[in-house]
Amino acid sequence: MIQLIRGFKDILPGEVEIWQQIESVARQLLEDFGFKEIRIPVMERTELFARSIGEDTDIVEKEMYTFPDRKGDLITLRPEATASIARAYIQHKLFAQDPVQKFYMIGPMFRRERPQKGRYRQFYQIDAEIFGVQSGLADAQLIYLLVTLFTRLELADINAHINSLGCPQCRPDFRKALTRYLVSVSDRLCSDCNRRRDRNPLRVLDCKVPTCREALTDAPSIQDSLCDDCRADFDEVMSALDNLNVPFVVDKRLVRGLDYYTRTAFEIQTTSLGAQSAVAGGGRYDNLVRELGGPDIPATGFAIGFDRLAELFGLNAPDMIPRPDIFLAALGAESQALAFEWVCLLGKSGIRAEMDMGAKSLKSQMKRADRLGAANVLIVGENELKEAAVILRNMATKEQEAVPIDRLVENLKKRFNK
Ligand code: AMP
Numbered sequence: 001m002i003q004l005i006r007g008f009k010d011i012l013p014g015e016v017e018i019w020q021q022i023e024s025v026a027r028q029l030l031e032d033f034g035f036k037e038i039r040i041p042v043m044e045r046t047e048l049f050a051r052s053i054g055e056d057t058d059i060v061e062k063e064m065y066t067f068p069d070r071k072g073d074l075i076t077l078r079p080e081a082t083a084s085i086a087r088a089y090i091q092h093k094l095f096a097q098d099p100v101q102k103f104y105m106i107g108p109m110f111r112r113e114r115p116q117k118g119r120y121r122q123f124y125q126i127d128a129e130i131f132g133v134q135s136g137l138a139d140a141q142l143i144y145l146l147v148t149l150f151t152r153l154e155l156a157d158i159n160a161h162i163n164s165l166g167c168p169q170c171r172p173d174f175r176k177a178l179t180r181y182l183v184s185v186s187d188r189l190c191s192d193c194n195r196r197r198d199r200n201p202l203r204v205l206d207c208k209v210p211t212c213r214e215a216l217t218d219a220p221s222i223q224d225s226l227c228d229d230c231r232a233d234f235d236e237v238m239s240a241l242d243n244l245n246v247p248f249v250v251d252k253r254l255v256r257g258l259d260y261y262t263r264t265a266f267e268i269q270t271t272s273l274g275a276q277s278a279v280a281g282g283g284r285y286d287n288l289v290r291e292l293g294g295p296d297i298p299a300t301g302f303a304i305g306f307d308r309l310a311e312l313f314g315l316n317a318p319d320m321i322p323r324p325d326i327f328l329a330a331l332g333a334e335s336q337a338l339a340f341e342w343v344c345l346l347g348k349s350g351i352r353a354e355m356d357m358g359a360k361s362l363k364s365q366m367k368r369a370d371r372l373g374a375a376n377v378l379i380v381g382e383n384e385l386k387e388a389a390v391i392l393r394n395m396a397t398k399e400q401e402a403v404p405i406d407r408l409v410e411n412l413k414k415r416f417n418k
Contacts, residue, residue: 007113007121017320018310022153023106026126026304029149033141035104035128040084042108046074052083052288054259056199063111077110080258081127082285082301083292089131090294099132099297106306118276118308126309128282129301131289136233138300139264139284140240146268146280146302147246153313155270158279160241161251162266163222164234165202165283170227171262175201177220188215202255208275221252230263237264260285264300272315273308280304325416327369328355331362331381338405339380345409350418369395378403 004010011019027037046066053060065077078084085103088094094101106126113119128145130138143160150158166174182189182197182204189197189212193204205216226234241248256265265283273279282302289297326346330339339355346353354372356365362381369377379391389402403411 005121007115009120009122014321015310015314017322018314018317019306021317021320022306022309022313023126025152026106026149027104029145029152030104030126030128033102033145035102038085038088038103038105039107040078040081040088040105042110043075043077044084044087046076048083048087048292049076049079052086052258052260052292053080054200056196057203057257057259059111059257063113065110065112079109079111080303081105081107081109081125082129082258082260082288082303085127085129085301086131086288086292086294086299090289090292095132095295095297099295101131102129103131104128116275118273118305118311120307124306126304126306127301129299131299132297133300134286134298136236136264137240139237139266140244140246142282142300142302143237143241143248143266144244144246146304149304150268150279153309154316155309155312157270157272159269160246160248160266161254161269162237162241162248162264163251163254164226164230164237164263165255165261165265166222166226166230167262168287170225170230171222174220174222174225177225178202178204181219185215188212200259203257205253206255206257216253223250223252233263256281256283260288260291262286266302268304270312272312276305276308278305279308279312321373322352323373323375324354324369325352325374326354326376326378326412327365327372327374328353328378328380329362329365329369330355332385333359335380335382335385338385339378342378342409346412349409349413351412351416 049064050060059079064079066074069075085105089101104127108122108124110122112121115121128142130142147160165171179197179201182201186194190207190209193207193212196203205219207213254265254267261283263284263286266281267278268280269277270279271277280302284300286298289295289299328339328343330336336359343353343355354374356368366377375395377393377395379393384390388405390405391400392403393400
């Protein structure tokens, strides 16, 4: 039997309802905050990701699904959405009328990571981006939006972590100080960290290996190296969050795996999902639009890990499998034909109706109605046809009543408020 690819997964009925519920709450909230949906392709030229995410990042170094197409052009399955959205913003000159634009997208991303619980090779993100706002208020709004979404989904155990990554003015000094420190503790760092030390030292702060975490206890903090502008910007983010009563922790270890981030970086973490604690992450990327060939326009955004959010939501979600409103149990060819017509007309009217399309005994049809969790059963047999009335049985109360065949669908529509 052919199995699915490692790290990929099916989302089956039973679970998919959780995804639908989250998606509809997220869409509503994002649109209420003025974000417009944008749909971007699943594949892009490899260069777009290599240039924006950064050559020295894990994603570009070893996680991208990259291959030559039939003409030999290198293309990549998107590992994230920001680069593509920025590309679309530049390519279609969406900044021309008004540089301030808010977009969201929902869809699959691909990274060839080591699969484990909460980490897949095809995973889904809910992504939001604000272009054209330099102020930290935009970052605060994104964090507020995330916290509001999680609250609306009734998820407890959610913590906002924030940090500032500085800017091209103040980050180089911090980088140097950090690299010096990393050299001094190199014998206590894992081989990955030592490898990253020269090319991408900030990533070392993020290492989850316990001995590395310990060795980094006295590492310099970027919070102490921020220039005046970055300090003022970060203060603005914090005071906006305070005013909105959003609890947060300043996490000087928080960095992001992508090169394009500047200033505010944030993550929403939970302790309910084991090792994969980040449910959402984001931050400011003031130089990306320019680096991709567009005008000098700042931006900020986030990505929610949809799979992790669904898992978190699923921990307490009631069973959401849709049940038929009505199951039509029909006996005899004539009743079957009539029931089939009603099932179709009821479906068209927004009433979930089911039947057995093969000739089965009443007992087996009732069993199936039960298995499907149908709220009502409509019994259509020869007697009922003779009496010109069918029997409607409420499966919870077991009450039965006769309903005239004449104008049956209209009658049922009224009962179901359709
Ligand atoms: P990133 O684009 O790396 O900032 O990731 C944003 C969010 O996407 C993370 O906080 C995770 O919740 C989620 N995420 C990232 N990589 C994966 C993955 N391989 N599998 C599942 N979720 C992921």
